[in-house]
Amino acid sequence: MAADNLPSEFDVIILGTGLSESVIAAACSRVGQRVLHVDRRSYYAGNWASFTFNGLLSWIEEYKAGPSQEAVQETWREKLEEGEEALALSPVDTSISNLEVFCYASSEEPEEEEEQAKDTTTCSVPQTPDSEGEVERCLLESSSVEEDEALAADGGSPEPAAGVDQTQPQGEASAEAEETEAEQETCPQVEQSQQEQQEKPFPAESQSEPKKQITYTKIVKEGRRFNIDLVSKLMYSRGLLVDLLIKSNVSRYAEFKNVTRILTYRNGKVEQVPCSRADVFGSKQLTVVEKRMLMKFLTFCLDFEQHPEEYQDFSERPFWNFLQTKKLTENLQHFILHSIAMVTPEVCTAEGLRATQHFLRCLGRYGNTPFLFPLYGLGEIPQCFCRMCAVFGGIYCLRHSISCLVVDKESNKCKAVIDSHGQRISCGHFVVEDGYIGEDQRKNTESRQISRAVLITDRSILPSDSEQQISLVTVPPMEPGSPVVWMVELCSSTMTCMPGTYLVHLTCSSSSGSAKEDLAPVVSRLFCTAVSPEEEPTEGEKGSEVPTMLWALYFNMRDTSAVDRSSYDLPSNVHVCTSPDAALGSDHAINLAEAVFRQFLPEEEFCPPAPNPEDIIYDGDGPQGEGPGFDEADPADASGSQGGESAEPQDVKQDAEQTGDVATEETSTRCEPGPASEE
């Protein structure tokens, strides 16, 4: 919290903390580059960020308010030297558009109070002294929270909730949150197998109690329990991101859960897609013959390259046509096309087969589906790479931007930047997120748009024995020409929403224009809006079957993932990281990061494993007498026991005498098989 000056020279300066930028930062820092990583925002991960509910309201407010034109500072002119010119970066981000918020949750107060009363009486968790303290702490600090609160209060929707008191002190929320959280923690986390799920002792309130209405006030109060991603992606268990997390040891900073089921919308119903072998054989939807056909086809896909005769004639023809020749029922064709290959019908057969194969290869690594999801949301992942960068010496600065690049006219290279404080900082390479690049530097202004919706709902789209399901739902085009929508439904054990609610992300490539137009047809078919107690449900039976939306957000995000480097008019040592793409996985971002890294550090390894802290033996710190390493008993430590450490393998002993710092040399890779958490 100290205002410090930045060093005046770095090997690499990175602007923007999205996934690609963060991976590049970690990779560069890891191999000894001096990295400065900045972001003009007050939070990490840019358009990959995840927010608490109140944080999201502030984010919405910011975008609705439009660009706050800062006073144009031309002070950097005087920082230029002979033969240099300045290339200004864009001070505003225009990647988000068509923001619309709808609040359907009731703002009734009485119920809220009842709930509170109940919560306190049924609380069986011994309160730690800290928990009481939080309330006070927050009240005491009202001045410092004011800023956020004010934003949150303003950030509410223009819809029915307008009258709700959103300015309640957060402290209350956290005290209450604590109870539920503590309760939750006493039960084992969700496991993959159904039996275990059933055995799981759920918090009483989520099972035995009748459904309580969740009010908007409650959502705001429990706002910190939400972690709402701007980008919704899943991690293929054998995708590039998971491989990189393992390889680099960055995985130690995050926790993951399996996506527990894959669903699809078909003939007006949500159905589960048989995914694992057990699913296929246990499926009640499929006939015995269908089961055989499906297994046979999937077995073929697993090593389709070995059987060219099966598909050669179709290689360049649509996958859909190929499926039709395979004696598969319509049912199965739907599952394979939309939920397993997850491609459009027009995609060529070779690509469809590859997609199917990838899905199958990802199955069973960690669980019953091919996907993982990070606890607390996808926004954690860029931060994990940032942490790795920092651990290896990278310098981090949020709320800090780069105003312009200093370009050497002769070589057309960026030799320095001038930051938002007017400081000139030299660099060898400059990496920048697409959103910071001004229109002048774009030769091709055309870009695609991603349509997004975020819903908070009161129940799962397909209720099951367990309330803690993480589901991927594929929704084929509602009508010809409309986009394929995929939807991720997250339960509260992913730490992305409060208990009793589900967080639903919808994503598609924009076809018509606004996110609302693209996604509303799907939303209205799969969800209903809350009915206020006064107007008794007229279409009762229908309304009670589908989840009720409590709150909804729509927005578009610019998708520059297909924009080629040559479309930017920038110096050769400036590298652009395009925005998140519309795909379900993150391969694009990881490929991009590696490609950028290779451009300027072709000789270096990309994200080699960071040493395991337990394998580092500190022995280079001056004379031996000064203090014991881990492998000696510490005389000053009466109760210490180094027994554990002395049993460490000695093969990674390292030297670091020159700096006094512990060594960074690579250790033997320690990517032991983490036991998959099932079975």
Next chain:
Amino acid sequence: MNPLSIVWEKTRVNMEDYDYLFKIVLIGNAGVGKTCLVRRFTQGLFPPGQGATIGVDFMIKTVEIKGEKVKLQIWDTAGQERFRSITQSYYRSANALILTYDITCEDSFRCLPEWLREIEQYANTTVVTVLVGNKIDLAEKREVLRQRAEEFAESQSMLYLETSAKESDNVEKLFLDLACKLIREAKQNTLDNNDTANAMPGEGKAISYLSCCSTN
């Protein structure tokens, strides 16, 4: 408990055993002596004028308390506090937080509410927080009176301790008291750490799906 570490720990079960594993996270302004506290405790060193610690995520020390082996995993900020840019993920799954200020630096004390706000926002609500006033060896330069700090800590329901990483005053006590408190809380909770293991990227298991149906 960080399930990931536990999964990770499980793999080395043969090499070491312990009864508890706790993640302790240090926060506080730059220059208040966080790293020195950790190194003093884990290595018995006081590295004067050292720069940032490169390449080390966390340090480990196993201690024995009342016959039980307790492994403490102590995480440092990696310098991200310098420009107030600590990642949220740093706070996740910490069992205890050590919020440190420098008794000779009023400013580091005045920043405490800001730190508390971050804790409230991102840390687990059941986290144990200890306030530490470091550098008591520089008593003649003291700017923050002990009583003032005690009152503040009390108002926030934090434990309070003054330390000197240089003279090794209270450093052992800090971590051992914390370990005791964490054990007590863990015992109160029926929480069985090992059950919370979440899926983690590791090698996983070999594909079993479809492998036995090639005869179909």
